Amino acid sequence: MFDYKQVFGQRGHLYNRASQRYPNARAIERKLILDKLDLRRGVTIVDAPAGGGYVADGIVQMFGDDVKVICVEPAAKFAGGIDQRFERLVCPLERIDLPDGSVDRVVSLAGLHHLPSKLAFFAEAARILKPGGIFAAADVLEGTPPARFLNGPVDRYSETGHDGDFLKTGELTRLFEQAGLRPIAEQLISFTWDFPDEPALAEYCKDLFGLTKADPQQVRREIDKILEVFVDHAGMARMVWSLVYGSAVKA
Structure with a gap:
């Protein structure tokens, strides 16, 4: 298991650059988790780990300033990409600097496999949620093509390596149950990351995963070995990805 703060302190700027260049690439992935939050105007939402604010950006696209988003991110350099409109907390996910029962929603997208203790984070999420609050989380499932890609090519071609605990x-x-929450559902869902063309797909993945040891052509070859890519008649490239999505309610 690698150190989250060290890894994303080193390559978080590349991750943020990928999201800035192609902000809609993972739009389906993001919408799937936001749909589980039963969002409504006036709620307070914690995004953790927030990275550069990708999920937070999606929330504000839906609701503008009618919701409050708090971005919790352990790596200060990674958090530098978060829009100034959001409140930022740079702190460990196991010790979130918020009072008990102070937020309506907690969302965590694709960051759990980096954490030394998932349960400690889930317990914190339960602590800060109000009664009736919802926690939605999604991450890679062990043994799936995304898991093999991350702990294979990403491990080999990034400076930081990748040893995800999927x-x-x-x-x-x-x-959810161990944290004292009532699970609603857990489901493995496949979807696509979408790009205007094949070079954009390779460029995005190279930056998102910090593949500094590979050129874009090598990145694309590694993708084709493990993941499915569909190119339509207009040249748009769609790469198949999958995550386990789940949500739970605090009694």
């Missing part, structure tokens, strides 16, 4: 089937539900 979710096992049923683990998300167990984590």
